[in-house]
Amino acid sequence: MSESFKVLEVSCPFCGETENINIPVAIFSQKKFGTVKIQVPVNAVCPEHQFIVFVDTKGVIRGYEKIDIQMALATTETDREVQRRISLRNLIQIFGIYGIFSLIHAKVFNYTSYIIKNENFEYNEELLNMIGDMILPESRRGKKTIYLLDSPSLNKLNIKDKKALIMDTQQHIFQTPWNVKMKFEEGILKRALEIIDEQDQLTLLQQDIRRLINEVNHTTYILQDRKDIYEDELIEQLSKDLKIKAINNYRLNLIKEYIRRNISEEIASKIKSRVGEFLSII
Ligand SMILES: [Zn+2]
Structure with a gap:
């Protein structure tokens, strides 16, 4: 299969080193997704760093996001x-x-994932869903959320689901239905990758996710008898009850997103932000 490429001049957001990289033109010809996130691995632009580059449909770079995890991968x-x-x-x-x-x-947050696969991709849907289940607590397993797609062209792709993750097996991400930073995922992955045993890595991820779910469960417990609660009040209560150091706003947003996506929008909406209230007055 012949594929044409567009040359993109990319600068490392860590060290500023600049290099041209080739991006398949098909990536830009898609109109429906807007900005595409392209992962730039170590050695593609500079020998030390990896990062994400945001590219619009015209092939113009709109921004960068740093990835702090450094990982040695077997190259043999x-x-x-x-x-x-x-x-x-x-x-x-x-x-x-x-x-x-x-x-x-x-x-974790119950979004459907569509993965556009290339011809060399050897995993099947069952396997990917099984691996996905391994990081969830047992009560949440068994739901198919990952779908593999064979698609000759991105523009023919017919996915109506605006709430789905859409990516391919070539490290391009076309749609992420959230706009939170991936700090939670980065943190738990970093911890897991410090472990050598590969089975234990997934178990460790599951433990960290379970910890978040415990916080979620306690939050819904606090909320069950209340009409609403302010974020700062909830943070204080959670930190005290669960004896953890103060939950930050990012963590609280994860708890909220989890409740909204997995339990109920209504319960999530009981968590009020003072800032939001203030803004709705003016
Ligand atoms: Zn660099």
Whole structure:
């Protein structure tokens, strides 16, 4: 299959090193997604850093996002060898670290994921959904949320779901139905990758996700008898009850998103922000 490329001049947001990289033209010809996130791995632009570049449909760079995780990947194996084994490390090799952040976010917060696969992709849907389930507590397992698509062209792609994650197996991300930073995912992945045993890595992810869900459960418990609660009050109560150091606003937003996506919008809407209230007055 011949593919034409567009040359993009990319600068590393960490060190400023600049290099031309080739992006398939098909990525830009898609009109429906707007900005595409392209993962730039270590050695593509500079030898030390990896990051995301935001590119619009005209091929103009709109911004960068840094990825702080540095990970040594085995380089002696071929792609094919790597794909046969399932592990976090291998999944990162295939989808890129940001792709994995996004897939974890989608799994935890109950968004459907569509992955446009190329011909070399060897995993099937069942396997990917099974791996996804391994990071969730048992009560949330068994729901199919990851779909693989064969698509010759992005413009023919017919996905009506605006609330879905859409990406491919070439480290391009076309649609993320959230606009939060992937700090939670980055944090738990960093911890997991410090462990050598590959099975333990998934278990550790599951533990960190379970911790968030515990906070969610306690939040819904606090909310059940109340009409509403202010964010700062809720933070104080959660921190005191669960004996954890103060929950920050980012964490609270994760709790809210989790409740909204997995439990009920109505319960999530009981959490009030003082800022929001103030803004609605003026
Ligand atoms: Zn750099």
